[in-house]
Amino acid sequence: MDSIVLTSLIVSLIAILVIFTVLIVLIYTIKLLVRLIPYEEPPAQKITSETLPKTSPPSVSPDIISAITAVMATHLGKSPQEFHITQINPK
Amino acid sequence: MDSIVLTSLIVSLIAILVIFTVLIVLIYTIKLLVRLIPYEEPPAQKITSETLPKTSPPSVSPDIISAITAVMATHLGKSPQEFHITQINPK
């Protein structure tokens, strides 16, 4: 077998081992992180952002939101799916 | 007559000939292009974009469009004549 082909096989093997090692280290780091910092329902803000729309729907209609979304989409050159308007506050 | 003035006349003459040659070649290229690829009424899309507004005008008022246009104009530093909103799709 050609020496360079053998070398390429060894390089590949080492590289795959390194990649799996690095990514497995990363997996356990993430798992540790997620365990240490669990997801919590955002308390105060969640309430605000859920309460506000309830009081304001008559003032800001969905049409306006979709109109603005469409314009922003055109403007940014993105599809409307790529972003969304989370909240609109009357000043 | 001064030699450099004569040269400048010859340069001018050659340059004008070259410019007209290049642009006449371009004219015939464009004419060929336009003949080969004639304008066609866009079939499917045209219908959609004409039908949609008919169904949606009550939902998106011209005021909103002009409001958005004005804001975008302010934002982009362009006059409102420089762009227009072609279509607004409720999501």
Next chain:
Amino acid sequence: MDSIVLTSLIVSLIAILVIFTVLIVLIYTIKLLVRLIPYEEPPAQKITSETLPKTSPPSVSPDIISAITAVMATHLGKSPQEFHITQINPK
């Protein structure tokens, strides 16, 4: 007293004198400018911009303006207080 400390004191003194000199020159320049070019109530434009909103309020509601402001704020990464929409002209 250490020579470099003395030098630093002299540098500081000179620097403060220079700063006050420059800024006092600037103060009198500004005062001159403001005296030469007093503020005047903008005549024609003021009327237009005050008249227009009076005729157009039913057509562009404050909701739309606040909606757009909010979107622009989100988009520009500024707080809504950092800019305001001065006028919206239906096309």
Next chain:
Amino acid sequence: MELTFGDAATKIIGSTGFSSLTLGDGTMILVACILLYLAIWKKFEPLLLLPIGFGCLLANLPLSMMASTDSGGLLNFFYQGVKYEILPPLVFLGVGALTDFGPLLANPSTLLLGAAAQIGVYTTLVGAVFLGFDLKEASAIGIIGGADGPTSIFIASKLAPHLLAPIAVAAYSYMSLVPLIQPPIMRWLTTAGERKIKMEQLKPISQTVKIIFPVVVTIVCCLMLPGVTPLLGMLMLGNLFRESGVTARLHETTETHLINIVTILLALAVGSSMTADTFLRLETIKIIILGLLAFCMATAGGVIFAKVMSKLSGGKINPLIGSAGVSAVPMAARVSQKVGAEEDPSNFLLMHAMGPNVAGVIGSAVAAGVFISLFGDPTVDSNHAEIATNIISTISSLPK
């Protein structure tokens, strides 16, 4: 040597700009203020003339290290973008993204008007030679007649960098004066009957043609005139971003923030080259006079050629659209519209004048390409240079 505090203060005063302020500096600061005045209160191409004026102001504050020749200074750094011909093509990328070639495609013959308006370039070239400029300088001055800022800067920095400042200022100033310069010439060269001609509506153009057009223009023109590629290629790439329909992101950036950033850098760099020793010269006066001549002759060239086309077409073309061939988009087209509407308020020439108007941009880029073919820097490419040298020696040895 013993010094008192008072002596030290005296020395500090000696380090201010006042101590080095020459009459030339003072005059140039005044010139800068005039440019700022024209830009802000007279709205002379403010996007360019305001930063050019401010760059001029900075460059002429003594010891500020802001002149284009102050190695290591901030504006000297920006100036490299002019010197190495990087900024003007990037402006053209943005111009391409902002330009709609539709009216030109609907009436391709108007390209001839864009060619005819270049007559201003060559009358000015001959005039400049008469006034004592050499051929390269005269060419750089002539291109003012192309009424195209980036092209003028590109050619001036290539053929006559020592004249960059007055050429750029003249080009942008006269572009702003198009609404004043053109109408009398247009009225004088046309009859009332000609000015009343109504043109038939432009036919719509397939989007496919609009997409293929920039590619074809690039291939055709740059094959014939390789020197024009940086300008015309970038113009057409910008237009392809616009028309292709698949690069909206790139189009949006190109026509807004990219062109804005490049414009700021370019204008400051041009302004920084306006120092007393380059600007306060007899040449500047000559260039300003020649620039006016260039614009007048370009306008006349366009109108006269349009009259001929009007005759040949059996009166289908309004000669007023000829003046739009100078480029100065979209101002020159608006002038055609306005002068036409004076005669007949129901006559809408704007869209018809947009054809020659954008043709003028191509026309002056092509004119620039001819100059680069003839006089381009021989050190850049030996093959190219050899050819150019040959041509020049050929021309010089023509029978007198």
Next chain:
Amino acid sequence: MELTFGDAATKIIGSTGFSSLTLGDGTMILVACILLYLAIWKKFEPLLLLPIGFGCLLANLPLSMMASTDSGGLLNFFYQGVKYEILPPLVFLGVGALTDFGPLLANPSTLLLGAAAQIGVYTTLVGAVFLGFDLKEASAIGIIGGADGPTSIFIASKLAPHLLAPIAVAAYSYMSLVPLIQPPIMRWLTTAGERKIKMEQLKPISQTVKIIFPVVVTIVCCLMLPGVTPLLGMLMLGNLFRESGVTARLHETTETHLINIVTILLALAVGSSMTADTFLRLETIKIIILGLLAFCMATAGGVIFAKVMSKLSGGKINPLIGSAGVSAVPMAARVSQKVGAEEDPSNFLLMHAMGPNVAGVIGSAVAAGVFISLFGDPTVDSNHAEIATNIISTISSLPK
């Protein structure tokens, strides 16, 4: 020597591009037009392939001075940004700002799929060595299997700059063909039952974790593989702009105008390296074949590894998400979704496939880091270089 006007005109004609047009130039102009056609009408990664194609067009117009090797030319200037490895990391800054690592954090095991898909890199590497490329070239070709444009350009410009053009074109072309290349392989390697597996909903992730993640990835990966820092560090900084919630201004600029500007410069530079003598070679054909192999093997590697994970997890993982490990965000994830929905329209795999999909980006960056550790330029840093040389000499002296 006396010359007539006619002779002078003949000389002018000699200075056009036609006189220098070779068959190679013509062929490359055709190649450029094909790229533009694919970009515009077939929507093959148009944001990259359109400016690459246009750069190729400009570079091959004779005497236009637009090739990446034309010192002093405009595109040569942009090419410095590739050569000095500045533009690809800046693109990655924008990619990071556009990427949501949420699905990956919700299911970190999918990182293994991003690793498994790199098998395509190494089968291609071995294949390339078989076809006669040396180790550095073979590595640069192999990275096409990472399905990541900036990474491919970064590695090619580092290890095999003479192959940059075909590698970049192959990488972006096959990325566009992901929806055609992957489905048959995915169907062939999975059973209908496997394709119907529904995965449980991803658990939500704390914003704090999303903020810490880019910092942790940078520290962990760049400590292990220092060569990957320019790419991975910038990717993670862009993501931190996105997730931190305190740098909205920087995030907005990074994901829009900054990445757009950098993309234009990068793509033009890559296009400018596509000249006849670098592209019209047998190597290009080989690279195109090897690139296809790379994508197929990467897809297969991801799917097979996902099958194993599916078995080990007791059928909780749908093997179709494995193919998304190639990166090509978000197209590969959409392919997983589509092939899954063919079998069971109520099966929504998209969000589950986004995990391996963004893992693929990290995976190929890590693969790039390994190559840089092994073959990185020894002149840059002596310490680093010494180590690399040692490794290579060690590997070469392995028993045969």
Next chain:
Amino acid sequence: MELTFGDAATKIIGSTGFSSLTLGDGTMILVACILLYLAIWKKFEPLLLLPIGFGCLLANLPLSMMASTDSGGLLNFFYQGVKYEILPPLVFLGVGALTDFGPLLANPSTLLLGAAAQIGVYTTLVGAVFLGFDLKEASAIGIIGGADGPTSIFIASKLAPHLLAPIAVAAYSYMSLVPLIQPPIMRWLTTAGERKIKMEQLKPISQTVKIIFPVVVTIVCCLMLPGVTPLLGMLMLGNLFRESGVTARLHETTETHLINIVTILLALAVGSSMTADTFLRLETIKIIILGLLAFCMATAGGVIFAKVMSKLSGGKINPLIGSAGVSAVPMAARVSQKVGAEEDPSNFLLMHAMGPNVAGVIGSAVAAGVFISLFGDPTVDSNHAEIATNIISTISSLPK
């Protein structure tokens, strides 16, 4: 020499960053994480400290080639923009576009407060000399008291580049701490009665004055202190874009994407200069202590001078606006408002404090100009250099 596979793997492990990780690197990675924590969770100037912290992180990952001194590395490339003094003036262009000088024009005497706050610069300078720094270093440290990031970076890179990192970090950190540092000093130096003073409403200013102002400031200040031109000139150009009303496009780009892009590059470059050997030194501790002194003395200087002005004006000026003279726009003005409202909730000082606040920006730029006049690099311009050398030798030879 025969090697097994295991030996090769051992060598690979030797090429990781771990093998070169020193205690210094590890400490600096920790420092970087602290900066990121302060930026993200404590909102300490996050637009700057987040990328500075991330740049520091990258620079201290061993073998990553990301330190400002790693020639050929990515961040070394950005660092050239600091070294050649290009990025700080461009940030100032954006700052000018974001600044409204209206309140200053309505009450020009507040410029004196911007001058008085510079007392912090000079007490710190003397303090730094006491602690063993030389005059240039002491000046660069003193400018932290100007509470202006780009100015500090500009002066540090010019006079004491080896201290850039701690000076930049101290400047931005203390700017974030303005709401904590200033109030106790303000309360201690003023009586309750003084804090209750209500100021009369600011008179409106003609737009023409607002337009002329930046031009006049540039001419007046840069003539007196040529060294300040890159900073002050760009600040005023940005403001002219804003106020002229004819350059909306340029204004919009300058205050958004241009300043954002430049900020990212500048902050990464500053971060990349934070390596163990430049940062983990006794000098850094000294600079942090001196920086706090600088802020405290600047606040006190402004308040005391405002007290004097209040007395002289017969109680028309609330001394609390004096503290805003440090710049740190608009935070310092908000602090004046807040401390005033504590005493009397109906007292609105915000707009009155904006005058000294923007005056503080001009004041510290002027202070920078004085330093450049005294200590500027003599190699740049021989004439300028000669004068500077003369001054320094003059000062050094003063009677002791």
